[in-house]
Structures are given as C-alpha cells and as structure tokens.
Amino acid sequence: xxxxxxxxxxxxxxxxxxxxxxxxxxxxxxxxxxxxxxxxxxxxxxxxxxxxxxxxxxxxxxxxxxxxxxxxxxxxxxxxxxxxxxxxxxxxxxxxxxxxxxxxxxxxxxxxxxxxxxxxxxxxxxxxxxxxxxxxxxxxxxxxxxxxxxxxxxxxxxxxxxxxxxxxxxxxxxxxxxxxxxxxxxxxxxxxxxxxxxxxxxxxxxxxxxxxxxxxxxxxxxxxxxxxxxxxxxxxxxxxxxxxxxxxxxxxxxxxxxxxxxxxxxxxxxxxxxxxxxxxxxxxxxxxxxxxxxxxxxxxxxxxxxxxxxxxxxxxxxxxxxxxxxxxxxxxxxxxxxxxxxxxxxxxxxxxxxxxxxxxxxxxxxxxxxxxxxxxxxxxxxxxxxxxxxxxxxxxxxxxxxxxxxxxxxxxxxxxxxxxxxxxxxxxxxxxxxxxxxxxx
Numbered sequence: 001x002x003x004x005x006x007x008x009x010x011x012x013x014x015x016x017x018x019x020x021x022x023x024x025x026x027x028x029x030x031x032x033x034x035x036x037x038x039x040x041x042x043x044x045x046x047x048x049x050x051x052x053x054x055x056x057x058x059x060x061x062x063x064x065x066x067x068x069x070x071x072x073x074x075x076x077x078x079x080x081x082x083x084x085x086x087x088x089x090x091x092x093x094x095x096x097x098x099x100x101x102x103x104x105x106x107x108x109x110x111x112x113x114x115x116x117x118x119x120x121x122x123x124x125x126x127x128x129x130x131x132x133x134x135x136x137x138x139x140x141x142x143x144x145x146x147x148x149x150x151x152x153x154x155x156x157x158x159x160x161x162x163x164x165x166x167x168x169x170x171x172x173x174x175x176x177x178x179x180x181x182x183x184x185x186x187x188x189x190x191x192x193x194x195x196x197x198x199x200x201x202x203x204x205x206x207x208x209x210x211x212x213x214x215x216x217x218x219x220x221x222x223x224x225x226x227x228x229x230x231x232x233x234x235x236x237x238x239x240x241x242x243x244x245x246x247x248x249x250x251x252x253x254x255x256x257x258x259x260x261x262x263x264x265x266x267x268x269x270x271x272x273x274x275x276x277x278x279x280x281x282x283x284x285x286x287x288x289x290x291x292x293x294x295x296x297x298x299x300x301x302x303x304x305x306x307x308x309x310x311x312x313x314x315x316x317x318x319x320x321x322x323x324x325x326x327x328x329x330x331x332x333x334x335x336x337x338x339x340x341x342x343x344x345x346x347x348x349x350x351x352x353x354x355x356x357x358x359x360x361x362x363x364x365x366x367x368x369x370x371x372x373x374x375x376x377x378x379x380x381x382x383x384x385x386x387x388x389x390x391x392x393x394x395x396x397x398x399x400x401x402x403x404x405x406x407x408x409x410x411x412x413x414x415x416x417x418x419x420x421x422x423x424x425x426x427x428x429x430x431x432x433x434x435x436x437x438x439x440x441x
Contacts, residue, residue: 001196002154003030005144007036018112020104020135022094023119024127025144026284026313027227028220029195031119034144039117045087047080050147051096051120073355087433094354095126103137120293122231124282127417137298145284146194146314150429155199156206161185169423172416179413179424186426190345191329192354193316195220200332210326217320224285232279245285248310249322252340257367258307259383265270280310287311287347289357295371295378295401299358309359311347318344342385342425343369346409349428351439355435366396376435378402379430384410392403394420 012021025031039046046251050060056077060070075081082089094101107114120126127134147155153162170176188209192202198216205211228241247264254263263267280286291307292299312318320330322337334341347357350370360368360380370381380397382389387408398406398419405425406420416421423430 001035001151001199003034003144003147003151005142006038008142009035010042010144013042013115015140018115019108019138019140020114020116020118021129021140021142022104022123023144024124024148024284025140027121027199027223028195029144029284030144035090035092035119036115038168039088039090043086043088043115045080045082046090047078047082047088048090048092049078051091051093051100051161053399055096057091057100058097061097061103067103068110070103071106071111082114082116083111091116091118093120094118095123096121097130098126098132100129101127101130102135102236104209105133105138108135108138122227122283123418125231125279125285128278128282143284143354145352146193146348147196148349148429149186149189149426152192152194152199155203156185157186166429166430167422168414169427170433171422172414174413174415175424182424182426183411186220187330187332188422190315190319190341193217193314193319194348195290195316198316208328212326214320214326214353218315220244221317222319227283233275237276237279237285240277241279242271244273244276245280246321248286248312249318249337249340251310252343253336257309257361257365259310268279279280285313286366287313287351287357289347289359289370292358292371293361293379295368295397297358297373297378298380300356301369303358305347307361310345315345315348320426327385338385345381345425346370346381346383346428353429353432353435356430360397362393362396364392364396366393366395368397372431372435376434379405379407381402381407381409381432384408387411389422395420 023031023035030146036048041156049057060077062071064077101434107116149160165177167183188202191212192198201213202209228238231236232241235343251259251263252259260268261273280287289309289311291304292302293304294302296302318341324334326339328334351357355372358371360371368380369383372379372381380394380403382391387410388410394406407423408420409423409425409428411425413424
C-alpha cells in the first residue's frame, strides 16, 4: 500500500542536518510496515530489532557503563555495524527502554553519521511520561495517521479518478457523472476507515463489500482496550480512560459544542480526568480540536485552552463503536450519527494533512467547524453531511470577519457561488493545496 509518509522518510534520509527519527502514530496505522519497506528499499545494509522480543538490548541500556561502551556493545549484540556506509537501524517498540530513548542524544552528538529510526506502540504516551531525560533537540519527530482518502483511492487503483478530483478542485468544475462514483468510494471509506488491515479486507471484497470483515475493526478496538489496561498507572485510571473514550459520540452531539466532563459522569471533575484525557491524546486514539477566540494569525495564539472538542482518530472505528453496520453506511442510513460521523471524517482528513484542528464559536449559537490558515488568509470551513447546505453560521462569520472566501464541504459537487467554495466530502484532502506552511498557524 502506497503511503504519502514515504516521501517524508526520503526527505529525512536526504537531510543535511541529520538526527535520529522517531515516528509516532496510533496503533495499527501502518508505522512498522512502511518503515520496514523504506529501510529495505533505500539502504544496502538494514537491521530491524523489536524490543518486545530483543530484551537483551533493554538489559544492555539499563546496565552501568558509558554511552560509548553501550554503543559498541550494541553493535556486537546485533552483529551489525550501523556505522558503515548506507546502513540503517530500525528499533521498533522502543518505548520498552527509557534508557535507550534518552541515549538517542548520544547517537546524535557523537555518531551523527548513524541512521536510526524508532517507533512503538503508545510511544507518545511513553514520551510524555519519561523518567529519563528526553533528547530535546536531538531527534526528529514524524507523525503518521491512518490512511486518508487520497491514499485509499490509490489502494483501489483509482489514479484517474484521483486526478479528476484534483483537477475539478483547482478549477471549481463539476465532476459530472463521476461525482456519484467518487461518493460511492467515500462511503466505502466510511465503512473501513483508514487502518491498513481494515482497508485491505475491504479491497479483498471490493466486488461484494457486504462480505467485508467487520471483525478487523473490532480487533483493533479490543487492542485499544487492552492498551488501556496494560499501559496505565492503575485500574482507576483505566476506567476513566475507557469512560472518556466511550463518551466521545455523545460529546460530539452535545448542544454546547464543546467537550464536557459532565457527559462522562454527572459527578466527573476536570482534575480527575486531566491524566486520562492526556493519555488518549498522546496515544493518538483521539484528536483534539481547539476553540479559537479570535480568527486572526497566528491562529494558535488565540486558542481558548478550556474549550475544545475530541474526535476519534479513525472514522471506521467510530462507526464500529456506534454499531453502524455495512448496510447502514453504504445505504447512507446513519440517522442521528450522520452529522458527527461526517464531521469526524473531515477532522481525520485535515489531521492527516498535518493541519492543526481548530474551530470557532460565536454568539447566537454560531459555530464554524474548522479554521485553516491559507495564502488567502484565515478561511472558515463548514461541514455538511448532505446536499442541504443552508446554515446561518457562515453568514454570521462572513459579516464579522469578511474572509476572502469560505469553504463548505458536503455531498454537493464542486462549485463556487456567493463567495463559498463548494468541496465534495471525498475531496477534503485537496485542501492541502491551500495551506500555508504550518509555522504560519
């Protein structure tokens, strides 16, 4: 499966300011697969280790001795000279050794010629709770997400359709009869989500998607629940993490347009859920969307830290958690969940583009689902689940802030009318063409 992160890995390889690379992302989004493929294709000499099984490495770095001694002993232990030209070392499940994570600073400072990539399950959680010093400024971080819709179409060999979508986006032209075909693939994506194993199962049943194996997503959800048991401080925290995670579908429907601890439990207090909330964000199981008080540049300078929304990291997982079956999704019969599932889908697509999730709330119940910083200024994005696109929020926002144009993402075809750029849901990934460098947020 082709993944766009491969280009980022190539950029890291060719960087003149080399640092060890840490790849972070939610469990089962394909980190190990793509890193393994990259290392095999791009380097002559390659060694992969997994600290869940190669426990002698953990013991080595937990022992006494200088960094240089451990470095040389690691070569002997692995029977691999990663100092040699055109070589790379991939350490998977590196979260099992805090000492080795800390030693990445030594790799960078004393052996900057060495190519080393690290990844792991819940690595973000581990990095946030390290007892050892983190090698600040000595490593490069790269974030990976479930497959976005563009990657999904590539899996199904739909390059011509993909190019047509990009062309119509740039020209604001109708897709014509191909609009319905793209909508069909969009609904297939809602069914499987972007987890590679789930997408592969759908691909295997592309001619009869009613035979798609829902157990693939069920298994991922079970793995997530097991992580909540095995990678927390105590059983009380586990329960709070689960309760918070399970409350998300209700949170997104709540009229307040923000996350509320009282939705988890009427007696829930913020201070009791700070750690569980951070655990879910750091694990990448959820994606946080922060509220902007004033839509001006830089957007992140106007965040209201007490007001936010949470989305599931993958729309396929969301559909399984609310028990939407194959027929419900493919026949577009999601009823009360349709709006928030559509919004969750767009959030996932934007996040996969590296865009910070930000939204705006105004008076008179006005809310703009997402804000992005573009070459044309701050642009509001409204999300609609159907072709019915009437809304007062964009008008209120337009009257207040006069953006150069506005974006509405819905089931409608491409178009541009009344200062609103209409983008079909399947073309959300095209918004990357409008985005400024992230440093400008």
